[in-house]
Amino acid sequence: MNNPVLRLENIQKSFGALVASDNISLDLRAGEIHALIGPNGAGKSTLIQQIAGSLAPDHGRISLLGQDISKAGLSQRARLGLARTFQISELALEDSVLQNVLLGVIGASGRVFRFFRNALKDQDNITQANTALSRVGLLEVAQKPVSTLSHGQRRQLEIAIALTLKPKVLLLDEPMAGLGGSGSKALMPLLETLKSEAPILLVEHDMDAVFALADRISVLVYGKLIATGSVAEIRANREVRTAYLGDEA
Amino acid sequence: MKRETMINAALLLAMIAVPLWAYYAGKPFTITLATKVAILALAGVGLNIALGIGGLVSFGHAAFFGLGGYTMGILASHAQSYSPLFNWPFLFEGSQNMLMIWGVTILVSALAGLIIGLLALRTSGVYFIMLSLAFGQMLYYFAISWPAYGGEDGLSIYVRNGFPGLNTLDPIQFFAICFALLLLALFFTHRLMNSPFGLALNAARQSPLRAATVGVGVFRLRLVALIISAIITGLAGALYADLNRFISPTMLSWQTSGEIMVFVILGGVGRLMGPLAGAALFIILEQVLGPISEYWHIYLGAMLLLVVLFARGGIIGSLAKRDAAHE
Numbered sequence: 070m071n072n073p074v075l076r077l078e079n080i081q082k083s084f085g086a087l088v089a090s091d092n093i094s095l096d097l098r099a100g101e102i103h104a105l106i107g108p109n110g111a112g113k114s115t116l117i118q119q120i121a122g123s124l125a126p127d128h129g130r131i132s133l134l135g136q137d138i139s140k141a142g143l144s145q146r147a148r149l150g151l152a153r154t155f156q157i158s159e160l161a162l163e164d165s166v167l168q169n170v171l172l173g174v175i176g177a178s179g180r181v182f183r184f185f186r187n188a189l190k191d192q193d194n195i196t197q198a199n200t201a202l203s204r205v206g207l208l209e210v211a212q213k214p215v216s217t218l219s220h221g222q223r224r225q226l227e228i229a230i231a232l233t234l235k236p237k238v239l240l241l242d243e244p245m246a247g248l249g250g251s252g253s254k255a256l257m258p259l260l261e262t263l264k265s266e267a268p269i270l271l272v273e274h275d276m277d278a279v280f281a282l283a284d285r286i287s288v289l290v291y292g293k294l295i296a297t298g299s300v301a302e303i304r305a306n307r308e309v310r311t312a313y314l315g316d317e318a
Numbered sequence: 319m320k321r322e323t324m325i326n327a328a329l330l331l332a333m334i335a336v337p338l339w340a341y342y343a344g345k346p347f348t349i350t351l352a353t354k355v356a357i358l359a360l361a362g363v364g365l366n367i368a369l370g371i372g373g374l375v376s377f378g379h380a381a382f383f384g385l386g387g388y389t390m391g392i393l394a395s396h397a398q399s400y401s402p403l404f405n406w407p408f409l410f411e412g413s414q415n416m417l418m419i420w421g422v423t424i425l426v427s428a429l430a431g432l433i434i435g436l437l438a439l440r441t442s443g444v445y446f447i448m449l450s451l452a453f454g455q456m457l458y459y460f461a462i463s464w465p466a467y468g469g470e471d472g473l474s475i476y477v478r479n480g481f482p483g484l485n486t487l488d489p490i491q492f493f494a495i496c497f498a499l500l501l502l503a504l505f506f507t508h509r510l511m512n513s514p515f516g517l518a519l520n521a522a523r524q525s526p527l528r529a530a531t532v533g534v535g536v537f538r539l540r541l542v543a544l545i546i547s548a549i550i551t552g553l554a555g556a557l558y559a560d561l562n563r564f565i566s567p568t569m570l571s572w573q574t575s576g577e578i579m580v581f582v583i584l585g586g587v588g589r590l591m592g593p594l595a596g597a598a599l600f601i602i603l604e605q606v607l608g609p610i611s612e613y614w615h616i617y618l619g620a621m622l623l624l625v626v627l628f629a630r631g632g633i634i635g636s637l638a639k640r641d642a643a644h645e
């Protein structure tokens with residue numbers, strides 16, 4: 070068994086009396102899609118935030134490729150290859166689609182402090198940005214302001230930006246929410262290919278997608294991880310069925 | 319060509335044509351007004367980088383403007399009285415050379431920008447506004463209570479500082495110096511807006527979380543933006559002191575911060591030439607309405623209100639409106 074790419078050990082986080090992450094340990098292995106499921110308010114997004122570094126856990130340790138990154142800040146973790154998409158799109162709305170993706174290219178390269186070079190004419194960067202855009206099928210709208218994109222296109226743009234980071238790990242928070250049946254179907258083959266480039270921690274409510282895509286599933290309820298296992302194991306797990314899937318599953 | 323580009327070109331042409339006309343028509347006062355516009359616009363160009371591109375609502379830019387002014391005043395007054403500023407650890411004498419004064423101004427403003435940035439950029443929103451204001455007010459009261467350089471009464475410099483090869487006492491030559499610096503700052507801002515730094519700063523204004531999530535260190539980014547902004551506004555302060563041959567704590571007051579912000583907002587926040595349009599309109603209003611009523615600021619206030627309510631892009635934004643539809 071090779072070492073996990075991402076490992077969480079005993080992550081603890083409370084908001085006042087509310088325990089959002091209750092002693093969570095979890096790992097993400099090379100080549101896998103690890104789905105994180107659970108009811109609304111279970112603490113899935115809170116966990117993603119702590120991994121990405123936008124929220125500090127009260128306790129616990131996070132390591133990427135064996136390196137402890139618990140002390141690293143949000144932008145530092147991004148440069149190390151922790152790429153994340155948001156449940157609610159977080160984009161520079163006034164800027165063009167291309168500019169948003171270029172921001173990723175520039176941020177990942179660490180070459181932000183350049184004052185004279187024209188970022189919109191840097192052919193290397195544009196090529197990288199266009200590659201990411203074409204992978205999610207947004208190349209045609211590259212010049213449009215993000216504010217004119219549909220909800221679904223914004224979700225795709227989030228993924229394109231994440232790809233510019235040359236990710237070691239992808240943290241996807243409900244990438245299919247609001248895409249509709251056909252939108253989700255279109256995204257599935259992409260995630261299927263992406264997982265061999267970087268393992269994916271996938272938060273998702275669409276159970277058909279989760280069962281089709283996931284190699285392993287972890288179930289979070291009230292901040293507690295109640296089960297981790299293969300699709301078949303999770304489907305068969307009584308506790309999971311009562312807590313989340315409902316008995317008909 | 320985009321409409322905004324044409325408007326920008328027209329503005330710059332007017333800034334050349336008016337003083338030239340005044341020169342041949344023998345109206346030095348008009349040249350002085352144009353010089354004032356150039357200098358105030360320069361102060362606005364500085365603020366526009368922090369406020370317009372970076373979204374950092376600094377209500378303390380008078381601090382940099384005033385520091386530039388006091389740098390000029392202190393260096394020049396020591397040169398006038400042939401007394402060095404200090405002897406230790408090295409001899410530092412006053413100067414009446416603009417290049418020397420600008421060099422020191424750049425250092426002083428950058429340092430002030432660094433200090434206020436380190437303190438205030440940990441906060442955002444209204445706290446940032448208040449901290450920047452507090453910093454400016456601190457310097458203001460310090461200047462008032464420090465008698466060495468005129469205290470409350472300010473300090474006169476009898477001869478305008480020199481520039482190698484030019485006669486700075488000739489209004490048109492001094493105008494040329496100020497306008498050249500303005501052009502330089504505008505050119506720099508233009509390049510900056512399209513640079514990786516500008517792209518990141520602009521994105522961080524819209525969503526700091528987005529910028530940080532792709533590896534951009536937002537704090538450092540904003541700190542550098544504030545320092546650049548401080549330097550440009552500081553240089554404007556040094557020129558303004560030279561224009562008036564006088565410095566006083568007023569340059570450091572919150573009213574001055576407010577006026578610099580008015581240029582930027584009137585002209586168009588984040589627009590390259592916004593500060594120039596705003597400063598020009600400000601001076602024109604002052605000249606036209608000032609003699610009619612001493613309460614002309616009321617009209618200015620009304621215009622500002624209209625711009626904020628109905629024309630977020632300011633003068634430039636309103637005139638260039640069609641661009642957006644064409645894109």
Ligand SMILES: Nc1ncnc2c1ncn2[C@@H]1O[C@H](COP(=O)(O)OP(=O)(O)OP(=O)(O)O)[C@@H](O)[C@H]1O
Nearest residue numbers: 084087089107108109110111112113114115116156
């Ligand atoms: N910053 C915060 N301050 C206080 N409470 C918070 C904060 N962020 C999240 N919470 C609470 O923590 C709990 C977990 O929220 P979280 O967003 O992680 O849930 P989730 O599993 O992502 O839910 P959903 O499926 O609806 O996205 C919720 O009860 C939420 O109200």
Ligand SMILES: [Mg+2]
Nearest residue numbers: 113114115156
């Ligand atoms: Mg969530």
